[in-house]
Amino acid sequence: MQPIPDDLAPLRALGWPDDATAREALAAAGGRRLARVASQHRTAYDVATGPDEMQMKVQPPMPWTRPRFPPDQRAAVGDWVTLDESGKTIVDLLPRRSVLKRGAAGEHHRQQLIAANVDHVLVVVGLDQDFNPRRIERYLVLIRASGADPVLVLTKADQCEIVEDCIDLLAEVAESGVPIHAVNSKDPDSTAVLHEYLGPGRTVVLVGSSGAGKSTLTNTLLGRERMKTNAVRANDSRGRHTTTARVLMPLPQGGCLIDTPGMREVKLSGDEDVADAFEDVETLAANCRFRDCAHVNEPGCAVQAAVEDGSLDEARYANYAKLRDEMEAAATSQAERKAEARVMGKALNKRLKDKYGRS
Incomplete structure (x- = not known):
């Protein structure tokens, strides 16, 4: 029916x-x-x-x-x-519209699902020692592969005297179409800018480091103290895990929010495409003399030329290369695991057939 x-x-x-x-x-x-x-x-x-x-x-x-x-x-x-x-x-x-996942912590290359069927992933970053453009780029690589849209939420704006300078460091992120909002997580008027992502039929998931202010932001958006919060350490702006499990909560704005524990490790799963989060680097690479240019010391490399003349930030390119190599290693390991599983499955079916006359 x-x-x-x-x-x-x-x-x-x-x-x-x-x-x-x-x-x-x-x-x-x-x-x-x-x-x-x-x-x-x-x-x-x-x-x-x-x-x-x-x-x-x-x-x-x-x-x-x-x-x-x-x-x-x-x-x-x-x-x-x-x-x-x-x-x-x-x-x-039911079939998923999106799924956010990462490589599981540790040396192995298994995947860990974080959340499914989300419309936006709010990357929560504190405007203190938690602020790290390279880590933000890593988050964006994961999110671009999920099917959801990224939104960068810079918390503790009321405690930072150089908010605009920090946003300027994320120029490439903004130019790629990622919305950036600097907010005071404790102020409902400040966080109201996020309501456009929270209407009926919508779901967001919060990701970020411990101490970035995810639980404080969650409480403000809910309009009540649902999530426990702790102070962060002054020396490194780190906090304890106040959220210990992923949990979905309906919001008064009509949508849903999924809070997650702080991530110590943002590891690629092997399903990503680094190019999606580094369109500026890929655009430059299209102008290299050689199609298979590794952007190291090849003649006519447009990427290295941009690094040398300062039009491409050297640290951003180094992070691109690091993430590209990590993604390729994870993808190779994932393919090997699938091949091993197929071999073991065939062996099991053969044993069952030999023993019982069926597969």
């Missing part, structure tokens, strides 16, 4: 977009009850079916619990799912 339009009103307050893609996914759901993943636990999920209804703890489908089940095919916070008749078990995962 197809839900009537009134039935979608609670879902709109949870970020349901109600566009052509969403309606197609709704039709494919076959009349099953829809819910949105609000938080994730080790063996279960909390889901919501409306902004004012109590969240329900539900179990994942059996295949998701198997060790070799692909992590990106399990639900993440922000995903839309269908439930069984009892409302206690997830039946299926």
